[in-house]
Amino acid sequence: MKNRISQFMILNKIAVFFALGCFVIGGLLFILSFLIPEDYLLGFGVLFFFLAILGNGIFLICISVRLLLTKTYKENFFTLYCILINIPITIGYISIRFI
Numbered sequence: 001m002k003n004r005i006s007q008f009m010i011l012n013k014i015a016v017f018f019a020l021g022c023f024v025i026g027g028l029l030f031i032l033s034f035l036i037p038e039d040y041l042l043g044f045g046v047l048f049f050f051l052a053i054l055g056n057g058i059f060l061i062c063i064s065v066r067l068l069l070t071k072t073y074k075e076n077f078f079t080l081y082c083i084l085i086n087i088p089i090t091i092g093y094i095s096i097r098f099i
Contacts, residue, residue, distance in 0.1 A: 011066070012079045015059040019082040022052040023089065030093045049090070056083050 029045050060083050067076040 009072075009075065011062060012075050015063055015079050016082045018055055018059060019079075019086055022056060022086055026052065026086070026090060026093065030097065033097055052086070052090075056086060059083055 025048060029041055029048060033039075033041050033045065060080070063076055063079050063083070067073070067080070070076070
């Protein structure tokens with residue numbers, strides 16, 4: 001049982017680092033899109049957007065299932081928060097940049 005709990009904690013840490021990494025890389029691409037005059041970064045931004053959706057979606061499903069299976073609610077809710085907070089931030093970036 002202890003080995004199973006430690007595996008859950010490792011997946012939570014990986015999901016949090018992935019979500020924070022997506023936030024940092026997305027923020028850098030957002031700032032660079034204003035600094036570079038042409039739309040050179042548009043392709044990178046779109047590729048990153050779809051890869052981040054794929055990765056965060058997989059982690060979201062895994063953590064949601066884990067939330068139903070384990071009693072570590074606080075850790076799982078924090079991980080879900082880190083993953084889900086990227087959605088409104090991304091919508092804000094898109095609305096500022098393209099609307």
